[in-house]
Amino acid sequence: MSKKDYSLSFIAGLFIGLLFLPVLYAAKPELYAKFSLFIIPFFIIAVPFGLAIAHLISRKITVVWQIGKFGVTGVLNVLVDMGVLSIMTFMFRAYFSIDSKTAIFGALSFLTFYSIFKSISFIVANINSYLWNKYWTFNQEGGKKTEFVQFFIVSVVGFVINVLVASLVFKSISGFSADQAGLIGAAMGSIAGLVWNFLGYKFIVFKK
Numbered sequence: 001m002s003k004k005d006y007s008l009s010f011i012a013g014l015f016i017g018l019l020f021l022p023v024l025y026a027a028k029p030e031l032y033a034k035f036s037l038f039i040i041p042f043f044i045i046a047v048p049f050g051l052a053i054a055h056l057i058s059r060k061i062t063v064v065w066q067i068g069k070f071g072v073t074g075v076l077n078v079l080v081d082m083g084v085l086s087i088m089t090f091m092f093r094a095y096f097s098i099d100s101k102t103a104i105f106g107a108l109s110f111l112t113f114y115s116i117f118k119s120i121s122f123i124v125a126n127i128n129s130y131l132w133n134k135y136w137t138f139n140q141e142g143g144k145k146t147e148f149v150q151f152f153i154v155s156v157v158g159f160v161i162n163v164l165v166a167s168l169v170f171k172s173i174s175g176f177s178a179d180q181a182g183l184i185g186a187a188m189g190s191i192a193g194l195v196w197n198f199l200g201y202k203f204i205v206f207k208k
Helices: 003-027 029-057 063-092 113-137 147-172 178-205
Strands: none
């Protein structure tokens, strides 16, 4: 691992820890109260350590190193997505009926205010994804002229998959609070979007 890899893995661990805090608070406030002081130090240590192991394995299986970096970037993106969503939920609950699952567009019955907030959080996560994947995971300093257009197209498809899956899960599940249902929906949407994004980024956008 280079100094760049160690530095970026440390930064990724720090942000993963910071963004995990509001997610944990929304999901399980009692666990947040108990473990919040340990979250950030844990990820600061765990992320570089996990990547060091991936780097050792990559000496025999080369692709493991790229998968390891994409995995860290993916976790960071999910937490950017979920963290921003949680923060907006906390901030705007007084202005919008976040707890209500009433549709805001009759024709699109699965869309709610949650869908709007989920869309915003995904856009923020998507910008984060482009920067980390371009300059770290796929290690491209330059890039072809059509790269951003390709990235945009792949991301729009991933955006649609992410938001639709998240909104449908949020609308359909029961037995959870609005915060918990929102996080479950975000997780399912992010997983579906990540699979598509990895394939699109690797074989279309950042293909060498």
